[in-house]
Amino acid sequence: MLEVENLTVAYGKHIALDNASISVQAGQMVAILGANGAGKSSLLGAIGGRARPQSGVIRYNGQSLLDMPAHKLAEHGIALVPEGRGIFPGLSVEENLRLGAIPKRAREGATETLAEVFNLFPKLAERRGQIAGTMSGGEQQMVAIGRALMSNPEILLLDEPSLGLAPIVVKEVFSALTRIRAKGLTIVIVEQNARATLALADYVYLVEVGRITGSGPAEEIKSNPSVERAFLGGAVAPVNA
Amino acid sequence: MTKLIIPLLALVALAFAPNFVSAYGLGLLIGAATYVTLASAWALFSGHTHYVSLATVAFYGTGAYCMAVLNEALPYWAVLLCAGGIGATMAALVGLSTLRLQGVYFVIFSFGLAELVRQLITWYEVNVTGTLGRYIFLDISARDIYWQMLALGAATIALTAWIHRSRLGMALRVIGDDEAVAAHSGINLARVKLIAFVLSAVILTLAGAITSPRYVYVEPAIVFNPTVSFLTVIMALLGGANRLWGPALGAVPLFLVFEWLSTNFPDSYPIFMGLLFIGVVFLLPDGILAGIEKLRARRKVQS
Numbered sequence: 001m002l003e004v005e006n007l008t009v010a011y012g013k014h015i016a017l018d019n020a021s022i023s024v025q026a027g028q029m030v031a032i033l034g035a036n037g038a039g040k041s042s043l044l045g046a047i048g049g050r051a052r053p054q055s056g057v058i059r060y061n062g063q064s065l066l067d068m069p070a071h072k073l074a075e076h077g078i079a080l081v082p083e084g085r086g087i088f089p090g091l092s093v094e095e096n097l098r099l100g101a102i103p104k105r106a107r108e109g110a111t112e113t114l115a116e117v118f119n120l121f122p123k124l125a126e127r128r129g130q131i132a133g134t135m136s137g138g139e140q141q142m143v144a145i146g147r148a149l150m151s152n153p154e155i156l157l158l159d160e161p162s163l164g165l166a167p168i169v170v171k172e173v174f175s176a177l178t179r180i181r182a183k184g185l186t187i188v189i190v191e192q193n194a195r196a197t198l199a200l201a202d203y204v205y206l207v208e209v210g211r212i213t214g215s216g217p218a219e220e221i222k223s224n225p226s227v228e229r230a231f232l233g234g235a236v237a238p239v240n241a
Numbered sequence: 242m243t244k245l246i247i248p249l250l251a252l253v254a255l256a257f258a259p260n261f262v263s264a265y266g267l268g269l270l271i272g273a274a275t276y277v278t279l280a281s282a283w284a285l286f287s288g289h290t291h292y293v294s295l296a297t298v299a300f301y302g303t304g305a306y307c308m309a310v311l312n313e314a315l316p317y318w319a320v321l322l323c324a325g326g327i328g329a330t331m332a333a334l335v336g337l338s339t340l341r342l343q344g345v346y347f348v349i350f351s352f353g354l355a356e357l358v359r360q361l362i363t364w365y366e367v368n369v370t371g372t373l374g375r376y377i378f379l380d381i382s383a384r385d386i387y388w389q390m391l392a393l394g395a396a397t398i399a400l401t402a403w404i405h406r407s408r409l410g411m412a413l414r415v416i417g418d419d420e421a422v423a424a425h426s427g428i429n430l431a432r433v434k435l436i437a438f439v440l441s442a443v444i445l446t447l448a449g450a451i452t453s454p455r456y457v458y459v460e461p462a463i464v465f466n467p468t469v470s471f472l473t474v475i476m477a478l479l480g481g482a483n484r485l486w487g488p489a490l491g492a493v494p495l496f497l498v499f500e501w502l503s504t505n506f507p508d509s510y511p512i513f514m515g516l517l518f519i520g521v522v523f524l525l526p527d528g529i530l531a532g533i534e535k536l537r538a539r540r541k542v543q544s
Contacts, residue, residue, distance in 0.1 A: 050421065069431075070424030080425045088418035099415060102427035144422075151427060 001026040001186060002047070002155060007056030009042040016042040018210045019056075024155070024203075029177075029187040031197045031218070034207035040190040041083060043207070044159050047188070048080035049073055060155075074103040077154035083163060086144040089133025093124055096132050096143050100150025109152065117146040120179055138169030142176065155186040162193045170196060198222050252395055259384045269500065271387045275452050276496045278394040279469070280476040280488035282444035285401050286437040287474075288482035289413040292343075295470045296335075296351035299358045300328050300442045302465035304449025306362060309375040309459040317379070321450055328446025329439050336438040340431065343420070352467070359465035366461070374460035381454050389451045394489075397444050402485055404437075413437055417483075468511075471518070472499065479521045481528025490529060 002024040009017040017039040024030045034040045045051035047058055049070045058065040060076065073080070079100075080086075088096050097117060101110035118125035121142045127135065132143050141161055148156055161177070162170040174196050181187060181200065191197040198204065204221045206214040214227070221227050255274075259267050279297060287294050307324035315323065339350050366373050404410040412433045415423045424430050453459060472495070480491025495517070502510040525532050 048425065069429070070421070071427050071429045074425060074427035082421055082425065086419065086422040086425070088415050088422065090414065090418055099411070099426050106427075147422075147426065 001061060002188070003057070003059045004043070004047065005057040005059075007043065007046055007058065008054040009039070009046050009051050010054045015210055016051075017046070017053075017207075020207070020210075020212045022205050022212070022215075024186060024188055026154075026186055027184055028202045029181050029189065029200060031201035031204045032188070032190045032207055033192075033194050033197060033204060035192065038207040039210040040207050041159055044080070044157055044188065044190045048078070048082075048157055050080075050082070074151050074153075075105060077105060077152070078157065079148035079151045079153035079155070080157040081144045081148045081159060081161065083159040085137065085140040087132045087140050087147065089131070091132060092129050093132055093135075093143055094128040097124070097146050097150050100147035101152075103151050106150060106152040110150065113150055113152060117149050120149070120176060121146055136169070138165050138172060141165065141169075141173055145173075145176065145180075149180070153185070155188065156180070158187065158189040160190055160192065162191060162196065174200060194227075248395075248398075252391070255391055256388065259387055264383070267383050267387060269497070271383065271390060271452070271455065272500065273493050273496050274387060274390040274394050275448055276472065276476055276492040277489045278390060278397055278448045279445060279473045280480070280492040281394065281397040281401060282441045282448070283473045284477045284482045284488045285397065285404065285444070286434075286441035288477065288484075288487075289410070289417045290434065290437065291417045292340075292434070293348045293474065294351040295348060295467070295474065296354045297445055297470040297473045298465050298467055299351075299355035299470075300331070300445035301449035301469055302355070302362075302461070303328060303331065303358060304446035304451075305453035305456065305459055305464040306449075306461075307446070308379075308450045308453040309377050312377055312379055312454075317381070321447060324446050324450035325443045328442045331446075332439040332442030333435065336435045337431075340434045340438065352470070355465060355467060355470060359461045362465075363461045374458060376458055377454050377456065379454045383455070386451060386455060390448065393444065393447055393451060398485065398489065400440070400444075405485060409433060409436060414483075468514075471514075472496075475514075475518050475521055478528060479525065481530040484528065484530045487528050487530050 004020065004022045007017060007020045008015065020039070020043055022030070022032070022043070032040050032043060042051050046053045047065065049065070049068060053066065060078065063076075065073070088099065091099070097114060098110065101107055101113065106113065118128075123139060124142055124146055127139070132140060135143070145158070145161065158177075161173050165173065170193065177187070177189070177200060189197060189201070198218050198221065201218045204216060204218050205212050206221070206227065214221070214224075258270055262270065279301065283294065283297055286292065304324045307327055308320055311320045311323055335354060339347065342350055363373065404413070412423070412428050415426070415428065416430060416433060420430060449464065453464070456463060476491040476495045477488040478491065479495060480489065481487030498517075499510070499514065502513050506513070
């Protein structure tokens with residue numbers, strides 16, 4: 001469904017992402033794990049049209065996404081939830097959500113989609129009139145995800161949805177992701193919170209200092225000792241292991 | 242209904258105002274109407290998007306120059322049409338190339354644009370036409386200018402009210418909140434910003450064209466005076482740039498204050514202007530209207 005080949009993203013001389021390739025199948029949940037500054041967001045940013053790659057190919061259902069403006073991506077069924085609460089703080093919850101339904105593909109069924117989003121996040125239904133900027137971080141993240149869902153996407157790109165949230169709120173956000181996933185939506189998630197993400201994802205890419213250093217089904221990655229050491233903060237593996 | 246009746250009654254009253262004032266009073270009315278128009282037109286684009294433009298005078302001055310150059314060749318209404326067209330073309334060209342600049346870069350660029358236009362016209366007049374400065378002798382009375390400016394100002398506010406309710410207005414608000422998210426919601430940023438920028442520029446250019454006969458003598462240093470751009474911004478901010486009546490509310494008192502200061506302290510009045518600018522930004526960052534709302538909310542809580 002989504003193919004990224006030999007993608008290089010550089011900011012001036014600094015190479016944020018070096019020759020990275022990933023592949024996402026329809027219905028999969030793919031996680032991209034890595035530490036701060038590893039290049040995860042650059043990867044997602046390039047797919048979402050926010051970072052301009054130096055070289056490489058990004059294809060979505062056979063069509064190149066390079067040079068496609070962000071508002072066209074939404075028309076093609078690609079929804080991005082950017083890092084750090086992608087909401088409009090001055091608008092109400094419902095306005096935020098309804099704005100998500102701007103793409104043509106989303107307009108017709110908008111009312112049904114809204115009901116679905118409220119079903120997914122009952123808290124948002126209760127607070128539909130509240131100004132989004134006055135909500136807690138976790139609630140704002142729900143609004144952001146809800147807004148992305150309103151565009152009736154085929155694929156959802158999430159950039160660190162757990163960033164800066166209290167652990168209990170993170171749990172809430174991830175349980176919502178589980179329910180979204182169950183609906184068959186394709187998801188690409190970039191995260192630092194490896195443990196929670198690994199429990200959900202089908203396939204995982206590991207990113208370290210701008211390179212993809214490993215990949216595999218989540219089950220395999222979970223049991224890999226070096227991953228445990230680097231990403232899960234597990235006990236240090238013996239030297240000769 | 243009252244929302245419509247009160248402004249209409251006020252408009253009618255203002256239309257008859259010239260009958261009751263002296264020539265100086267009429268001058269004040271024209272000045273106030275001009276700044277209400279400029280500030281409202283500025284806010285049409287900048288109020289919601291938060292793109293602070295200092296290019297007001299680039300369009301205003303261009304309008305004035307259109308009138309100065311064309312008034313003997315074309316009938317008056319055709320000059321206005323030309324001015325609007327030139328303003329729109331200029332805004333479209335400039336907008337296409339620069340509206341992706343954000344924050345302080347856009348502010349600096351827009352300031353530079355006004356200087357650029359001014360220098361270009363100076364260069365052209367000196368090297369090609371061999372003159373600097375033109376006279377505008379038009380058979381048009383101060384009352385006519387006032388009525389035209391009043392109509393333009395009213396039209397600007399009506400247009401703003403309509404935009405606030407339209408999809409375009411929603412898109413502008415959302416762009417001001419978070420451009421990246423707006424784009425990912427499927428809003429065509431370039432198109433929305435360009436439409437608002439061009440609409441605003443056409444009004445600014447027309448305002449320059451309409452008011453220019455008052456100058457009689459026009460040269461780049463006069464009609465491209467950057468103070469006009471700064472005043473417009475302060476006025477809109479003072480009233481509240483994202484409210485329908487905010488810019489008008491800020492423009493009238495500030496215009497009168499500056500008029501008084503510049504006649505009584507002609508040498509030192511820019512100092513007061515600077516102080517006022519700082520004061521507005523510090524004390525009323527969201528404008529008078531938002532300030533009043535906050536005060537009311539606080540009273541409610543107390544009682």
